[in-house]
Amino acid sequence: MDSRKRTLALAVAVVTLLVSAVPTQAQKKTKDFLYSKKLYGALSLGASLWFFTEAHASRKDANEAYEQYRTATSSQNAGDLYNQSKSNDTRAAIMLCLGLGTLAYSVHLFLSDGDEELPPPEKKDNLVEMKGIGLTVNGDLKARGVRLNLKKAF
Numbered sequence: 001m002d003s004r005k006r007t008l009a010l011a012v013a014v015v016t017l018l019v020s021a022v023p024t025q026a027q028k029k030t031k032d033f034l035y036s037k038k039l040y041g042a043l044s045l046g047a048s049l050w051f052f053t054e055a056h057a058s059r060k061d062a063n064e065a066y067e068q069y070r071t072a073t074s075s076q077n078a079g080d081l082y083n084q085s086k087s088n089d090t091r092a093a094i095m096l097c098l099g100l101g102t103l104a105y106s107v108h109l110f111l112s113d114g115d116e117e118l119p120p121p122e123k124k125d126n127l128v129e130m131k132g133i134g135l136t137v138n139g140d141l142k143a144r145g146v147r148l149n150l151k152k153a154f
Helices: 003-028 037-070 075-111
Strands: 128-130 133-140 145-152
Touching (some): 003 037, 037 075
Antiparallel strands (some): 133 145
16 A cells, blocks of 8 residues: 555544544533543554554565565665665654554553543733733734733732
């Protein structure tokens, strides 16, 4: 399978996962879907599977290039095949490490205790705050401009 087909298969898998998970979250109405640990665990599990398949394909390509290198007749062709084999081996090792990392992260998310949801991001009141004076930046659609507000905290 070439790179485009693998990327298309990954995109179809992610879309299928998201579409299948949305109705279950819509029925609950209690928790936010985008902060679910199970969603990110499933996404990282899918990413790890993709990394593992890429590592396997790269290793297979490296072995084929090495076999062609061993039977090469010209030195130029042998050099090119050796470099191709070496780069595919390196790519396989990188993909394997990425797959192991994302697999460990997905296991952590699935088995972690505590809240089912990830904590929401912190919202800052001011863009910059120094010595009790805060600066906020707001967009003004009617005037098509930007408004800077200074706030002083006592």
